[in-house]
Amino acid sequence: MxxxxxxxxxxxxxxVTKYQPNLLPAYVSNGIIGLRVRQIPFHAGVAVVNGGAAIDPTTLTASTPYAPYPLSGDIRLEDVWLSEALQQITYEEQRYDFTCGELHTRFHFIVNGITAHIDVLTFCSRSLPTTVLQQTQIQVDKPCHLALLAIINPAGSPGKWLARNTRLPGSKNSITAGSFWTMPLMGDAADSSESNSSFVDGSLIWEFLGGLSTCGVAYTTELHGTDQAQRLVAKEGEQLPLTTRYTFQAEPGCTYTFNQIASIVPSCYHHEPDWQATRLIYLAKERGFDALRQENRAAWEELWKGxxxxxxxxxxxxxxxxxxxxxxxxxxxxxxxxxxxxxxxxxxxxxxYYYGHIMWDQETFVLPPLFLTAPDAALSMLTYRCERLPAARSNAKMQGYRGSQFPWSSSPTYGEETTPLESTSSQLEIHVTLDVAYAFAQYVHATDDEDFLQQQAWPVLKDVAEWIESRVTHSERGYEIKHVVGIAETSQPVNNNAYTNIAARVVLLEATALARKLGRKVPDTWEKIANSLVLPIDPQTHVLLNEEGYTSSAKGGSTPEALATFFPYPYRPGEQIEQATLAFYLPLAEKYAxxxxxxxxxxxxxxxxxxxxxxxxxxxxxxxxxxxxxxxxxxxxxxxxxxxxxxxxxxxxxxxxxxxxxxxxxxxxxxxxxxxxxxxxxxxxxxxxxxxxxxxxxxxxxxxxxxxxxxxxxxxxxxxxx
Known part of the structure; x- marks a missing residue:
């Protein structure tokens, strides 16, 4: 068929049809916000916001931190909170729907012979991408008292509170500086009609550890299925979780729908991220939960055409x-x-253990599929590199080179080197710079975007070509790149690593060709270096070796670095060398796989x-x-x-x-x-x-x-x- x-x-x-509390939680993301959603989605998982930055407490270098988890909650059936009675849960399933990026969770909560049937939908919006949504539908088989609680508690994110609000500034009951409204996690509070009429339940600013960045979080809730619920809002307390609670009498035969919508805005997007998150919650509420869900489904349908x-x-x-x-x-x-x-x-x-750094993986492995299936997403990744070109230029200058040298581990905010100090890769595994430049050239070929070529690709390729020119060593054999570490990450630096040298050759030729397309004059040395780089080809076997002095028995000797010059790089040395190299490395692949x-x-x-x-x-x-x-x-x-x-x-x-x-x-x-x-x-x-x-x-x-x-x-x- x-x-x-x-x-x-x-x-x-x-x-998943069995509750397993130690299971790696499901991953729900839209590229701006990533959630680890636990098997009981009300339990706080892990949230990450793209662009967030903090000091890692172990390495003391810049890293991507956890953000406040935006979709926590709880359910009280009669007088028992679900979070305190996990043994009274009968688990049905948690399942992905890959077609639309949704996660569905179903379980029963049983208290004193009363069963609540609970169905939870979680997704991250692709149409309003700072927004995450969760819908809980509940049916009960007997009359009972029911309470639904939404919680945003930043306790799992190292950092500190900068601001916290449950009123809009300028509103009739807006809170003055130093006065905050909140409520204890499961405490009692008085009903607030002002809060009932507001489009946002609360907001906060959270400063990540080290003060490298902040994020703003705002949220709203709504309950459908009853107009008799008492909505409880916060009392004073500067550093308590944001919470909203609905309490009502539930009846069998009814479906109660509890919607949570939250927005997380990193400070790289906005200098007042809490207020901007609040504005985005307004947009989300204007569109409505169902419309956002349909927009998200439509966005995934479009992606799946690839x-x-x-x-x-x-x-x-x-x-x-x-x-x-x-x-x-x-x-x-x-x-x-x-x-x-x-x-x-x-x-x-x-x-x-990669601390949320941006590495060569992104340009070499992640970007190529996006060039053809989601070029707009690929552009955002390349724009990150282009906007941080000044950091790459400074990196090259500090090491005595011209042009730009991209860092081995790039920080989310500034694009500076953030490799933990015990690693030498940041100084010697220089192929990352070539991988970045080659990705820019590939995007130009895939899209034929002339504006991108002029404004973004050319500055990067020009800088990297100048860096190669200053990095090579001229000898009687041609041009050499010495004292590097390749993909195999050997314990000692090597000379003329095949992957590095051929990547440099490809980038120099791409830079030269694109310069001609733009009508730019470039040094003749670029092509000269490209065509004269020393390649470690065995003259007897015609095998392209990983580097000079290579032996397959050495540490990392089974790594097919030389084959990576054929794919994903486009080196075509001729049938004899290609087949000899394939025949040499494929038997070693059993050890490398x-x-x-x-x-x-x-x-x-x-x-x-x-x-x-x-x-x-x-x-x-x-x-x-x-x-x-x-x-x-x-x-x-x-x-x-x-x-x-x-x-x-x-x-x-x-x-x-x-x-x-x-x-x-x-x-x-x-x-x-x-x-x-x-x-x-x-x-x-x-x-x-x-x-x-x-x-x-x-x-x-x-x-x-x-x-x-x-x-x-x-x-x-x-x-x-x-």
Whole structure:
């Protein structure tokens, strides 16, 4: 059966049907706000806001912090609070709907023979992207007293209160400076008709640890199904959680709908983030919960037009690629102020060891799938780098070079180096600068955006070309790049790392070609250096080695760095060197498979060697083995953490797998020519895969269909607007 009919809709993962309090919570995100939603969604999970910055208390460097969790709550049935009686919950399920980015949770709460049937919907709005929403629907089987509580408690976010309000400034009962209205978490309070008529329940400003940034949070609630509820608002108390409580008599046969809408605004968006969050809550309330839900569904429907279909493949492979597509697009938005991180916005305490930094992963693994499926989101990530070009220039100057050198670990706010001090990668793993520059060139090829080329890409490529020129060493052999660390992260620096040198060659040639397109004059040395860089090719075997002095038995020796110059970089050394290099590294791939990043490409390298069975094998070991349940989470490594806990979704591996399907197996190479010239061949797919099809990709601002069938000479691009 054709894949289009077998898999007509994106395949959502199997639901969780048992309450497991230690389970890695579901990840719900829109690229601006990321939530870890617990199995009981009222329990505070983890929230992350894109653009937030704090001092990490362990490394004392800039990091991405937890934000106040915006959708906490509680339910009281008769005189028992759900949070205090988890043993009285009967769990039904928690399930994703990948088609629309929604998380649904259903369970029963039973007190004194009374059962409350509870259904919770949680999502992050893509149409109003600082906004997150939660809807709780409750039915009871007997008359009872019911209370519903919304809570915003910043206690899980290291930092301090700067402001807290439950009245609008300028309103009849606005609160003067130093006087705040609140209520205890489950205490009693008097009804406030003023609060009942307000479109916002409360707001706060939270300063993250170290004072690097703040965020504003505002929220509103509404209850449908009864007009007899008493709405309780806050009393005084400067540093108590924001809360809203509804109390009423519930009757069987009725459905009570409790909506929570919250906005989180980072200070990089607005200097008064609490008031701006309040304004955005007004917009959200004007549109209404149902309209925002429909807008969100429509946004996901549009994104899924870029879905990758694996024709002929087993359903499990389609499940994997759908999950990868979902988690990648959940983690970036065209409004994102600070790119995204190796884990997207999916932080959790047991694996926050990249500290929310922006690294080479983003340009190398995350951006390429977005170039064709969501170019506006790709643009936001590149804009992050472009806006922080002054920091890269300063970084180069401090190390004695010209141009720009991008940091190994970039801080969310300023784009400065933030690698923990015990690491040497920040100084020696310089390929990150080349990866950033190459991403700008690829975006130009994918979009043909001349304004972007002039205003953003050219300054970056020019700076990086100048940096390469000042970084190379001239010798009798040509030009060399010495004392670097490559992808394998060897314990000692090496000379003429293949990945670094070829990346430098590609960037210099891209910069030269784009300069000519713009009519800019550039030094002749750029092309001269590009064509004279020393490459570690063994003259006897014709194998491109990882670096000079390379031995496969050394630490990291199985890392296929040389193969990464063929894909994702576009180096084409000729059939003899390419096949010799593939034949040399593929046997080493058995040892390498299971490492993050390049493992997702191993199936492509095997396919390029002509071995379909080996390609399937390496997609199993290099990607499928990284997945864990529930929810088809892609982890950083197959064995998760040393404690055996999942650590994902790891967006780097996800992007690598999507790249393999979208570019590697289809032999699609972005370039300056006509799009059909990008299609190389032949097409060799994993065993059992008949073809790869994407109904809509974006090329030069036009919708197109991509099809690559096994055995074809090359893939086919068909524009849909002809």
């Amino acid at each position: 054709p894949a289009q009919k077998r898999f007509a809709q994106p395949i959502s993962p199997a639901p 879905r990758i279909l694996l024709m002929g493949a087993e359903e499990r492979w389609q499940c994997m690629v759908d999950a990868a597509f979902f988690y990648l697009h959940s983690s970036i938005h065209h409004s994102s102020p600070a790119s995204t991180t190796p884990f997207g916005l999916a932080m959790w305490p047991n694996y926050n 299971g490492k993050p990043m390049l493992s997702a490409f191993l199936g492509v390298y095997a396919a390029w060697s002509g071995n379909r069975e080996l390609s399937t094998h390496f997609f199993e070991k290099g990607y499928a083995d990284f997945l864990s349940q529930p929810f088809n989470i892609t982890n950083e490594m197959p064995n998760y953490t040393p404690e055996g806990q999942p650590v994902g979704p790891f967006i780097t591996n996800i992007g690598g797998f999507l790249m393999s399907c979208l570019y590697g197996l289809t032999r699609l190479r972005l370039g300056p020519g006509e799009p059909q010239s990008w299609c190389e061949g032949p097409i060799i797919l994993p065993d059992g895969w008949d073809g790869i099809q994407v109904e809509r990709i974006w090329i030069h601002g036009r919708p197109a269909r991509l099809t690559a069938n096994h055995g074809d000479k090359h893939a086919h691009i068909e524009f849909l607007d002809c």
